[in-house]
Amino acid sequence: MKFKVASSILALYTLIGLGVTIYSDFESDLSALVSILLYVLIPAYGTYGTWTKSRIAMLITLVFFISQSVRSVGTDGLIPHIAPITISFPVGDFSNGQGYLIDLFAISMAVFLAWLLKLVITPNKHIKRT
Known part of the structure; x- marks a missing residue:
């Protein structure tokens, strides 16, 4: 059940990311491509990975959410700051475009995915003794 909940949250994240990416006005095609990769393809792969309990997919998604937990806010970066x-x-100070956003959703998803990844990696230690 917990893997299906995580998969559902990631699917919702993917769909919202797709909508935000489609309706955003990016300055360059490279920025749009990076946005599609970050906010659509990686969460979609994570959705599939949590559903099938794939360690590699869950690890990639975990690293993605760790990278999204603290974001710099500025206009000069290639990566758009439009988390779905x-x-x-x-x-920090946002008056000059210098500051950081600490994303509690990304941190909580990273912790949740780390816990699920631990469940997949470690075998069940409950052995029935007779």
Whole structure:
């Protein structure tokens, strides 16, 4: 059940990411391609990976959410800062475009995926003794 919940959350993240990517006005095609990779393809692969309990897919998605947990806010970066689902709070001075967003949703998803990955990697230690 917990793998299906994670898969559903990632599927929702993928669909919202697809919608945000389609309707965003990117300055370059490379920025749009990076956005599709980050907010559509990696979460979609994570959706499939959590559904099938694939360690590699879950690890890639875990690394993605760890990378999204703290984001720099500025206009000069290649990676767009448009996380599809975010619960974040600002840290720093935003008057000059310098500051960071700490995303609690990304942190909680990273912890959840790490816990699920631990369940997949470690074997069941409950052995029935007779």
